[in-house]
Every structure is written in structure tokens, then in C-alpha cells.
Amino acid sequence: MNHVSELAINYLQRYGCHIDEDYKTFLREACKIHPPPHGMAWYGNFYRQRARKAEWFANSLIANAAEEGNGSRKVWHFSRCISEPEYAELVRSHSIDESRHSKMFVALVNILFPTQLETDFWVQLQDLSPDYYHHKHPTTEPPLVSDRSQARSLDNSSSGHLILDTEKVMDEIIKINLLEIRALILQLLLRPVLQAYATPENLAKVTTMSDVFIYDETKHIEYSAYCIGKYTQQGNQEWVREMMIFRQQSVNEMFLTDVELENSVGTTILSTPNTVQGNLE
Numbered sequence: 001m002n003h004v005s006e007l008a009i010n011y012l013q014r015y016g017c018h019i020d021e022d023y024k025t026f027l028r029e030a031c032k033i034h035p036p037p038h039g040m041a042w043y044g045n046f047y048r049q050r051a052r053k054a055e056w057f058a059n060s061l062i063a064n065a066a067e068e069g070n071g072s073r074k075v076w077h078f079s080r081c082i083s084e085p086e087y088a089e090l091v092r093s094h095s096i097d098e099s100r101h102s103k104m105f106v107a108l109v110n111i112l113f114p115t116q117l118e119t120d121f122w123v124q125l126q127d128l129s130p131d132y133y134h135h136k137h138p139t140t141e142p143p144l145v146s147d148r149s150q151a152r153s154l155d156n157s158s159s160g161h162l163i164l165d166t167e168k169v170m171d172e173i174i175k176i177n178l179l180e181i182r183a184l185i186l187q188l189l190l191r192p193v194l195q196a197y198a199t200p201e202n203l204a205k206v207t208t209m210s211d212v213f214i215y216d217e218t219k220h221i222e223y224s225a226y227c228i229g230k231y232t233q234q235g236n237q238e239w240v241r242e243m244m245i246f247r248q249q250s251v252n253e254m255f256l257t258d259v260e261l262e263n264s265v266g267t268t269i270l271s272t273p274n275t276v277q278g279n280l281e
């Protein structure tokens, strides 16, 4: 039994999420065959050791703000390529949450390191979030074939628009699911560090923000697991099982490469931009 799959399933249960039994079986098997490094003790120790340095920690919060913003834009683009309305709506909500997370990370920098931010840089940080809301967001229309450069993995076009076929949508959703489990684990690592940097005056506020992050990441695991479970029930058990094992392996490999390059230590998603890091140095 792997710690990461059990932790994810426990959080889903804690928040009362109904989860497909096949999904749980496949997740457990994928994590047993390819144990996720982000759930291992060495990574937690590695992260905590670096996070002791305030400058490193402040930069990692900014890197997270940038990654959540980029993730939000990418997830929105993906939502436009899904023909199934229910799935597209779930993915759009996910994108809006990540847009909010980007702002929350910037707010955390301001709360925990208030004197380090100059006004211009503060404005720059606000722009890391695409600023998506349920009432204000970009088009939901499928991208045109001419947008192919932005839609690398898309190859199915109909009436001049790029629409993903069902297998590609499910592959993306499986990747999202496994990456959201990683995001949950990293939020759990982040929580005590945030609390350690908080003052008695802002401890409650910082803790509430951590609660929101953890809840949202669990809900992202839930909706993607729901889509995976539904596809499984349509007679695709073996395909889903194999794809979850395969994608867990690729998520692990990307993570280890990024950690080796010190690219993603402490970020809730897979890579960090070079553009904003260093501004607090």
C-alpha cells in the first residue's frame, strides 16, 4: 500500500467525496508500481530544509503564484477542446480555482513578507493570475485549427475547430488527476511552513488560506476521479488501468528531473518559470 494513494483517498473521504471503486483500485496499483517521489520522506526533508531560508521560501511562493496562473490558462485552453459539456464545465471551474490560487500565493507573500515587495513588483505579481471568474472569463468556444501551435497535443479537427477525441480527453484528465494529488501533497508540506512563518496576528488567516488550498486540491482530485470513474464504467477498465500506471510513471519522472535541476522544489505543479524568480534576491 502506498502512502500517496492512501493519503489522497483519505482526503477524498474526509470531504465526503463519492469515489468510484475502480478508480481507487487503479490509483493504488499505479502508486504501488510507480511510488510517487513527492510522497517520500526524503522529499519532505529536502523541502523543509530549503524552506528554512526566508528568501528561498518567499521565492517559492512567487513561483507557485506563477505556476498556478500558467496552469489556469492551460486548463482553460483544454476545456475549450472538450466536446462533452459536463466535463468541459468541470474543467472550466478547475481553471477558475487555479486563477484564484495564483492570487492567494501573492497574498501570502504580502502577508508573510510585507516589507520585501516594492509597488511595481507587487503590480507585476498581480498579473501572474489570468483573473478568471465564473462571471468573467475567456471564450468557451473550441479553438480554431490555426491555433494549433497553442494546442500541441490536439490532432482531431472538425469544422475548422480543434476538438479532442475521447481518449485524449481522458488521458489529459488522468494526468490532471495525478498532478492534483501531487498538488495536495505539496499543500500538506507547505502548511506547517506557512504557519511557522506566520506571526500570532496572521496565523489564523494563513491557516484558513491553507485550508482553502487543501480543500480545492481535493475537489480537483474528486472531479477528475469522477470523470475517470464514468469512463471506466463505459467498458474501458483495462485502458484506464494501463493509462493510470503509465501516467503515474511519467509524472514521477518529470518530478525527479525537475528536483534534480532544482526547478520545482516547493512548487505545487511541475515546473517553475525563470522570469519572476530572483526578484526578491
Ligand SMILES: [Fe+2]
Residues within 6 Å of the ligand: 068, 097, 098, 101, 183, 217, 268
Ligand atoms: Fe492550485
Ligand SMILES: [Fe+2]
Residues within 6 Å of the ligand: 098, 180, 183, 216, 217, 220
Ligand atoms: Fe489544483
